[in-house]
Amino acid sequence: MKRGSGWILPTVTGAVLVALWYAIKGFWHIPTFVLPSPGEILEAGWQERRTLLSSILITGRGALLGFLAAVGIGFLMSLVMAFSFRLKQSLYPYILMLQMTPVIILAPIFVLWLGQGLPAIVAVTFMICFFPVVANTTMGFLSADRGWGELFAICGATRWQEIRHLRIPAAMPYFLTGVKIAGTLAPIGAITGDFLAGTQQNGVGGIGFMTIAYFSQLKIPALFATGLVACVLGFLFVGGVSLLHWLLLRRWHDSFISKGEG
Amino acid sequence: MRVKDGFNNLLMTDPGPLVRLTGVGKRFGDGPAVLENIGFAAHPGDFVSFIGPSGCGKSTILRLVAGLTAPSAGEITVGGAASPAGVFLVFQDANLLPWRRVSANVELPLMLRGDSVSVRRERVREMLELVGLRDAARKFPWQLSGGMKMRVSIARALSVSPRLLLLDEPFGALDEMTRNRLNEDLLAIRQKDPFTALFVTHSVAEAIFLSNRIVILSPNPGRIAREIAVPFPYPRPPELREAPEFLSLLAEASHALRSVLAP
Numbered sequence: 362m363k364r365g366s367g368w369i370l371p372t373v374t375g376a377v378l379v380a381l382w383y384a385i386k387g388f389w390h391i392p393t394f395v396l397p398s399p400g401e402i403l404e405a406g407w408q409e410r411r412t413l414l415s416s417i418l419i420t421g422r423g424a425l426l427g428f429l430a431a432v433g434i435g436f437l438m439s440l441v442m443a444f445s446f447r448l449k450q451s452l453y454p455y456i457l458m459l460q461m462t463p464v465i466i467l468a469p470i471f472v473l474w475l476g477q478g479l480p481a482i483v484a485v486t487f488m489i490c491f492f493p494v495v496a497n498t499t500m501g502f503l504s505a506d507r508g509w510g511e512l513f514a515i516c517g518a519t520r521w522q523e524i525r526h527l528r529i530p531a532a533m534p535y536f537l538t539g540v541k542i543a544g545t546l547a548p549i550g551a552i553t554g555d556f557l558a559g560t561q562q563n564g565v566g567g568i569g570f571m572t573i574a575y576f577s578q579l580k581i582p583a584l585f586a587t588g589l590v591a592c593v594l595g596f597l598f599v600g601g602v603s604l605l606h607w608l609l610l611r612r613w614h615d616s617f618i619s620k621g622e623g
Numbered sequence: 624m625r626v627k628d629g630f631n632n633l634l635m636t637d638p639g640p641l642v643r644l645t646g647v648g649k650r651f652g653d654g655p656a657v658l659e660n661i662g663f664a665a666h667p668g669d670f671v672s673f674i675g676p677s678g679c680g681k682s683t684i685l686r687l688v689a690g691l692t693a694p695s696a697g698e699i700t701v702g703g704a705a706s707p708a709g710v711f712l713v714f715q716d717a718n719l720l721p722w723r724r725v726s727a728n729v730e731l732p733l734m735l736r737g738d739s740v741s742v743r744r745e746r747v748r749e750m751l752e753l754v755g756l757r758d759a760a761r762k763f764p765w766q767l768s769g770g771m772k773m774r775v776s777i778a779r780a781l782s783v784s785p786r787l788l789l790l791d792e793p794f795g796a797l798d799e800m801t802r803n804r805l806n807e808d809l810l811a812i813r814q815k816d817p818f819t820a821l822f823v824t825h826s827v828a829e830a831i832f833l834s835n836r837i838v839i840l841s842p843n844p845g846r847i848a849r850e851i852a853v854p855f856p857y858p859r860p861p862e863l864r865e866a867p868e869f870l871s872l873l874a875e876a877s878h879a880l881r882s883v884l885a886p
Contacts, residue, residue, distance in 0.1 A: 508718040511691050515712050516735040516783075526731070530722045613722045613763050 427486020501535025
């Protein structure tokens, strides 16, 4: 398929889905408070635009902070674990355990410790993003080619030189995969966070908070619109992370080069 | 043995061996012996090829000399010292770092040993010139052919002017024409920038064309079965491969290799 025509198929699919939506709603006479039409959702979204914009900023801030903390701490933790087998053995089961504990159980604990609001939301996001970063990056640090290690040994490289010039670049693709997964999870984490621990000012809170608010007010089209807004936030994150991925790997990594041209 | 003063001293006072293996044996863990009682010395300027069947420990000899693994028995000295400083290994696959450009790959050993940027830049230019890859400096490894990758690998190895170059089947994965071409170029490079070499190969013809000594190893465990001297002077023209003396030596060496396999 030619480049540039990639938007045709998704657009057609979208149009078909919207048509189907209207058809189902019309055929069975489904009321708006059960299933609003796409038009009604967009209209509600437009009416609530100030609120929704604020909520996207509130949630986005929590998501970004939690995501950055998870990426930074995850990277350092992996580095440490990759170079000390004992530390890895001691820590990894507990990192796994944290991952196994559902966030909805952790959230009230965070609220207990940190209070309602941003710190608790950041903590929830962190918990959800941390594991994919650690798991992938640790794997990356450990999977540098043996021959490369020998090359550095023959060159008499110091430990730090090996980390800086071999381990970190070799781990980059793995690390960025972890970051990508974390990027898709961060908005979900933050929305879960403000669903469970969010606060409001003049009736405006994060996306998760607004979901509850609209639901309790039976503003159903606006409730659906928060879903749309959550998608936008998700795409912003994925877009940012993909851009980073592209910037760092496009020149040399297999995922960006077609071997046939070499 | 009076060679304990390092390489320079040794060259000035006594053209003794640059690398010496005495009674070297190697086994990995509790496994069977890979090498047994290897005694061998290479002198400055030697180009020694090791041939032998798969699993006879040819590559292990290079890895021992490079200091990548320690012998289970015996002693290895390089330039009179026990540490393998000044030794560089050219790996089986070119072993380039995919995230570094060609120039940065060649530069790596210089950077790791702490040369200044200007020294590095000049040396990289020289090396790429030497291996005929001046125009590829800005490319990434994936943009190169197998032969070009190997040239980069050789340039990287020579950048630090090692006194001993170890080459572990460097051209094994290349087609015959590319391999012959690189053999000729390797000798041409050596005319300009002399080095002592230990070379592992499966190809008898390649061993004869390149080296002045051929060591034939027998397998299980690897031992030195025979050594053949190659009397042809350097520089060697490509036509040497068709000369009767070359072909008769090829027959002799092939026969020797066969008798090692089925005594």
